Amino acid sequence: MDLPRSAIGVVQVNHCDDGSAGPRQWFYDPFLTTPMVGTEHSPDEEPDTDPADAFGALSDPLRIDILRALGDHHREAADERAIGFADLRRRVGVDDSGRFRYHLERLRGNFVEKASDGYRLTFAGAKIVVAILMGTYTHAISKEAVELDSDCFVCDDPAVATYENGLCTVSCANDHLLFRWQVPPTAAATATLPEIVDVAGLLARQGMERTLDGYCPECYHAIESAVITESVETPVFRAQCETCGARLVCPAGYALLVDSRVVALYQRHGHDLHEYYLWDLPFIQERERYTLIEERSACLEIDVSVASETLSVALDETGHVVDYSLHEK
Structure with missing residues (x-):
């Protein structure tokens, strides 16, 4: 799969190969939808x-x-x-x-x-109500572009966030796409763009965690993932649902966002991994941290460095962590 350079650093879930349907999102259902005792069926x-x-x-x-x-x-x-x-x-x-x-x-x-x-x-009725309350079908909200406290890792121009039609996008003046995810209108209505970007980052982490657990973040059907290393500048994590067509494509380093040892490494040195913009994390944006390996259970190794420690994390061909090694500088 040959991805353009501008796609490196992008997390996106969509429902068609050209992305025209836009990223898709999932949400927590606040309604109880378990069967009731005494429910009539005819x-x-x-x-x-x-x-x-x-x-x-x-x-x-x-x-x-x-x-x-x-x-x-x-x-x-x-x-x-x-x-x-x-x-x-x-x-x-x-x-x-x-x-x-x-x-x-x-x-x-x-x-x-x-x-x-x-x-x-019913379950379907609750989903319709939630979609209405979220403004999925009725609210078209847009926000003026705002520069973030971040730079494009491709050209060093300032990273710029936009929000339009439920889509949070981060790019630069040279059209290098850094990040993209859908955020419901209800979450964006009174929020600033930096706050919307934070919500999008949270949703992206949740999407990766659910995908690695084997569930489609859109329809909850079983989903399979793979690490792509051929014909790409940076190894890519890819998953696509055969039921609803939802697809997640991003640098393989995104698989480490929800790994407990990576999170602990940052915490050990006084850093909260969740406080960083996803595209700013070195183990996601820096190609030299990726090493292709040929072992029976692993195909890729990613180095995560904080202060004097480097955690080398090995991924298998599905993007799951299979081994760790910690090194002191």
Whole structure:
């Protein structure tokens, strides 16, 4: 896989080879979505497997109001789990009981489930509400470009951060792409650009950790990763989900961001690894720290140096750490 020089230092998750769909992100679901005792199931309540039909159920604004009301109920009275028909109708503000029941029934199965004590969101319904609250579908936020306290490691020009359409990008005046990740509009609405960059860095670390654990950060399906060493200037970590197509591509050094011994090495010398911009870390940006090796269990060694200590970390062909050695200068 031949990556352009400007791609070195980029963490990105996208859903198509040319990146046109943009980075994708995942989030913590605040709604309880475990099955309820007493949940009713009937043949006509089974979720439709046709995505067009499923999303078609959301076409009426009243149905969106119902989903939001169920989400509001959970936040205000989480222990009650479900809400009765009359209380839900009053919360939505619909006087016509028949009209309200019709639209509520159109949501049952895919987005709403009924139990003996009322209604609640399904897993899919909770995801829709979270997406609405995050502004995924409705908020187009942009921030003016801001120079960061960092320089491009390719040309030494100042690193510049931008945020537009949910995408946090760090590059320089010469268009060297240093970092890119998606940040939800709710997290960016009142934040400064440096704060948005910090959130993006946190999400990137979480994405790497989940990927190394073998789960797609987008759909949670099993995912496989690989270290690419041929036809690239710097060894690349790559993972792609065969189910949803989510793809993560970045320098192999990113795999060390969540390694406990690397974190401990920085802490031992009074440094917090999380306080650094990801692209500024020497074990990510400096090519001379990467050494190709040919051992039975490892294919790449990366040197992480702090003060007088150097931790040499060996990765296997999947990007997982298989060996360490600590050296004193």
